[in-house]
Amino acid sequence: MTVEETAEKIRTMEIRGAGRIARYAAKALLDHSQTLSGRDMASYRKEMQQAADLLVSTRPTAVSLPNAVNLVMKSLMGVSDIKTAKTNLEERAAAFVRRSEEAVSKIGKIGARNIRDGDVVLTHCNSEAALACILEAHQQGMDIEVYATEVRPRNQGHITARTLSDAGIKTNFIVDSAARFFMKEVDLCITGADAITVNGSVINKIGTSQIALAAHEARVSFLVAAETYKFAPCTIVGERILIEERSPDEILSPEMRKELRNVTVRNPTFDITPADYVDLIITEAGVFPPEMAYTVIREQLHWDSSDLSSDYP
Ligand code: RUB
Numbered sequence: 001m002t003v004e005e006t007a008e009k010i011r012t013m014e015i016r017g018a019g020r021i022a023r024y025a026a027k028a029l030l031d032h033s034q035t036l037s038g039r040d041m042a043s044y045r046k047e048m049q050q051a052a053d054l055l056v057s058t059r060p061t062a063v064s065l066p067n068a069v070n071l072v073m074k075s076l077m078g079v080s081d082i083k084t085a086k087t088n089l090e091e092r093a094a095a096f097v098r099r100s101e102e103a104v105s106k107i108g109k110i111g112a113r114n115i116r117d118g119d120v121v122l123t124h125c126n127s128e129a130a131l132a133c134i135l136e137a138h139q140q141g142m143d144i145e146v147y148a149t150e151v152r153p154r155n156q157g158h159i160t161a162r163t164l165s166d167a168g169i170k171t172n173f174i175v176d177s178a179a180r181f182f183m184k185e186v187d188l189c190i191t192g193a194d195a196i197t198v199n200g201s202v203i204n205k206i207g208t209s210q211i212a213l214a215a216h217e218a219r220v221s222f223l224v225a226a227e228t229y230k231f232a233p234c235t236i237v238g239e240r241i242l243i244e245e246r247s248p249d250e251i252l253s254p255e256m257r258k259e260l261r262n263v264t265v266r267n268p269t270f271d272i273t274p275a276d277y278v279d280l281i282i283t284e285a286g287v288f289p290p291e292m293a294y295t296v297i298r299e300q301l302h303w304d305s306s307d308l309s310s311d312y313p
Contacts, residue, residue, distance in 0.1 A: 003032045003051040010058040010065075013154065018194045018230060019104060019128050022064035023097045025055045029072045030093035033086055041082045048073065048089065060242040061203060061270045063195035063232040067301075068096055071229075103227040103284035108132030111190065111225050111282045112140055119187040122147040122179065122215075125205035126156035127192025129225035131163055133282065134190065138169050145170045147182055151205060153250040153267065176207045180214040189215045193226035193281075197235040198297060200275030200290025202226075203243070206268050212277035222273075224290075225282045228300040231293060236303060244269040 001009075006028035009015040015024045032051045036044055052069045059065060075088040111133025115121065119137075121144055123130050137144055146164050148171055151157040157173065164171040174182060189211055195203040202208070202224050215222040232241060248257060248265035257265060275290035285300050297303045 001028065001031070003028045003054060007054045007058050010055070016156070017126060017128055018062035018064040018192065019100060019227060021059065021062050022068035022229065023100050025065055026068045026072050026093040026096040026100075028055060029069065030090050030097075033089050033093075036086075038082050038086055041080060041085060044082050044085060045076060048076065059244055061194050061244045062230075063203075063234075063241065064227070064229050066234075067229045067232075068100075071096055100227060100229070103229075104128050104132050106284040107225050107227065107282055108136035110284075110287060111223070112136035112142075114221075114223060114280070114282065114287070115142060115144060115188070117142045118144070120145045120147065120185055122149075122182070122186045122189045122211065122220075123160060124149045124157075124176075124179070124189075124191050124208055124211050125151050126159040126163075127204075127225065129227060129282075130190045130192045131160065133223075133225050134164070134169065135167055138167055145172070147172045147174055147179075147186060149174055149176045149179060149207065149211075151207070152176055156205070179207075179211045180217075183214045183218040183220055186215070186218075186220050188221040188223060190223045190225055190282075193224050193230045194270055195241045196224070196226060196231045196281065196290070196293055196296075197241060198232070198294050199235075200278065200281075200293045202273045202275075202278055202281070202290070203241050203270050204273065206271050209271045209273040209277070212273040216277045221279045222277055223280050223282060224278055228283050228285055228296060231297050231301060233297050233301055233303045236294070236297060236305075241272075243271070 052073050056066050072093045075092040076085050079085040107129045115137040148160045149157050161173045193202045193204050212222045246267045246269050251265050278290045281288050
């Protein structure tokens with residue numbers, strides 16, 4: 001798959017979910033590097049940067065995407081010989097993909113320790129990391145039941161329901177607006193994350209913050225499963241995470257919208273759950289309260305205040 005094809009698939013959400021987006025972007029850079037002839041360092045660097053920019057421009061919210069791209073591109077820093085540059089970049093990209101896959105499985109193992117036999121778990125959207133915890137608990141023989149939301153407008157809940165059903169887990173499929181109605185039957189909520197800011201706020205699929213609020217009200221634990229590269233070093237220097245707003249066509253047909261002359265359809269794709277409503281963040285490096293986001297960014301992403309650099313942006 002070319003960089004352009006990967007970028008298009010991310011834009012149209014054929015490739016979706018923050019972890020997968022990051023891995024596909026790193027893999028696209030690796031493949032692109034291999035297609036370049038490798039004679040002139042300046043043009044190699046320029047072509048790789050164009051590919052990196054294209055990938056990063058596809059979706060604005062999942063911080064895993066710029067984190068992965070920047071981690072790979074940083075391998076070119078201070079390198080002037082093209083052979084070394086190509087080797088470094090390709091090795092780094094492959095290592096990122098490998099580490100990312102390992103991280104999801106570690107999160108599953110750590111997350112399963114937060115689930116008890118007999119628990120009823122609610123999850124929202126389709127998160128590899130959140131599902132890893134649930135699937136691991138089930139594989140360990142725990143008797144668990146899941147509430148999975150539909151996730152309008154793109155129905156990512158269908159993927160989640162299928163995965164859970166295929167694994168043999170008793171699953172209740174509910175519309176997004178039924179989350180509070182069923183909260184009294186739920187023992188804990190687990191979702192993924194697209195980005196985690198320095199103040200511990202969690203950006204995830206639209207509707208996540210309503211579920212966290214309902215969980216808070218019902219004294220139900222709200223856990224977030226996320227690889228450390230979902231934390232956003234850019235928020236330390238005051239940058240905000242942009243919330244993607246997608247086409248209104250995802251919600252109402254163009255014909256219907258034409259009829260509703262005075263109606264504007266709004267389609268934010270993600271929302272922000274404040275740290276106050278998050279009990280724990282499960283990462284591959286262990287479990288952290290959201291208040292420790294700064295420490296995670298420093299220690300896991302090697303953000304350094306003295307030169308404002310890190311492994312990531
Ligand atoms: C996906 C979504 C997921 C996170 C985490 O949104 O919000 O909860 O990306 O997923 P979209 P993962 O479908 O719009 O990409 O744990 O798989 O990285």
